[in-house]
Amino acid sequence: MTSLKKLPTLAAIAAIAATAGAQAQSSKADLESVQRAVHVCASCHGENGNSTKPLIPSLAGQMREYTIRQLKDFRSQSRSETDIQAYMWGISALLSDEQIEGFADYYAAQKPAPGKSTNPKLEAIGKVIYEKGLADKGVLPCKQCHGDNAEGASGFPRPAGQKADYVYKQLQAFRTPLRPHGVVMKNEIAAMTPQQLKAVAAYVQSR
Ligand code: HEC
Ligand code: HEC
Missing domain, CATH: 1.10.760.10 (Cytochrome c-like domain)
Structure with a gap:
């Protein structure tokens, strides 16, 4: 790598x-x-x-x-x-x-750097999934756990400003046995396409 x-x-x-x-x-x-x-x-x-x-x-x-x-x-x-x-x-x-x-x-306690927008079109698609989920696929709104502004809450990590490449890689990792504690995430991403995962990854990076 x-x-x-x-x-x-x-x-x-x-x-x-x-x-x-x-x-x-x-x-x-x-x-x-x-x-x-x-x-x-x-x-x-x-x-x-x-x-x-x-x-x-x-x-x-x-x-x-x-x-x-x-x-x-x-x-x-x-x-x-x-x-x-x-x-x-x-x-x-x-x-x-x-x-x-x-x-x-x-x-x-450290101050997170501001989010970085790189692909507004993709981010707009990701924003809809983040806020509304994909009802027909059983995908819950991400904001339900990760917060309205992707700021996180307690055991739910903060995805705001996180690197999109890292986020995408983790979303894929939840499909494998390599992250055993992400059970809710495993259900969450089960029916999402790679393009949809890329879109939410781009969106959270931009927050
Ligand atoms: C029902 C609650 C819930 C929902 C809904 C949810 N998540 Fe999560 N998410 C979690 C939990 C809990 C973890 C921590 C898993 C672990 O400990 O490995 C997590 C972990 C993650 C991580 C890994 C973060 C890191 O730093 O490695 C990402 C990225 C993520 N979620 C993105 C999303 C996205 C995008 C959506 C919407 C498509 C979503 N989540 C919906 C609960 C949720
Ligand atoms: C040589 C490089 C390197 C060093 C030094 C390093 N890390 Fe990491 N760390 C990584 C990489 C790479 C990942 C993510 C790997 C992946 O999941 O793809 C990671 C992941 C993490 C995560 C998970 C983050 C998340 O969002 O889920 C935490 C927490 C973490 N490191 C804490 C630490 C701490 C604390 C230290 C110092 C004691 C440290 N790391 C030192 C490379 C490093």
């Missing part, structure tokens, strides 16, 4: 995660290790969690509960797309629950 080429080696990341894990004896040590480690996260997820790479998700402004759930799913190796295995299993393996909560708090 070309866009992921210039990234730090997994060994370097694992070393930092290991240091963080070894120091995880008190919650103060946990918080200090989180503060050090966000610099490592930033090398992929961008400054303050605002990603500039199409296949790397932004974490800024993400719902705390959702981030906690994902990091625990990486640590238990239950969320297992190829890139998650390559980039997130190593780094999450030694994290304590307190460190995971520390990352989630940090990113929930």
Whole structure:
């Protein structure tokens, strides 16, 4: 995958995660290790969690509960797309629950960059699906769970401003066993065409 080429080696990341894990004896040590480690996260997820790479998700402004759930799913190796295995299993393996909560708090408090519109025609199609669903196909309005402005709510992630390529890839991943905790999403996208998935992905990126 070309866009992921210039990234730090997994060994370097694992070393930092290991240091963080070894120091995880008190919650103060946990918080200090989180503060050090966000610099490592930033090398992929961008400054303050605002990603500039199409296949790397932004974490800024993400719902705390959702981030906690994902990091625990990486640590238990239950969320297992190829890139998650390559980039997130190593780094999450030694994290304590307190460190995971520390990352989630940090990113929930970061200001998300504004959405980016690239294809207004496609976004307009996506907006209709996002707001109304596709009644004849059993697709619920996305806003019912992800919020009127795609801002997210608790365990429902914030898709606003998320990279369209990443979103599209995740919507496809819900068709596979690789994201076992997305049961509602599995039902949601079951009857959607790739073009419809691309349209909602473009729409949420523009929010
Ligand atoms: C070497 C690059 C790299 C580093 C460093 C990295 N990540 Fe990731 N991360 C990724 C990629 C790539 C994905 C998405 C893979 C996919 O699902 O296609 C991801 C996904 C995630 C997700 C899921 C986001 C979502 O919307 O579901 C979270 C949460 C996350 N990373 C947190 C972190 C934290 C916290 C750190 C630092 C401790 C970190 N990452 C360091 C590459 C990285
Ligand atoms: C009934 C509630 C519900 C509805 C309706 C719903 N979602 Fe979700 N969505 C969720 C939940 C819960 C998750 C988290 C799944 C997980 O933990 O893996 C999720 C995850 C996602 C993700 C992954 C985010 C990430 O950062 O990796 C995307 C993208 C997404 N939804 C887009 C949509 C779109 C687009 C629609 C409308 C077509 C939609 N959702 C409708 C509940 C819903």
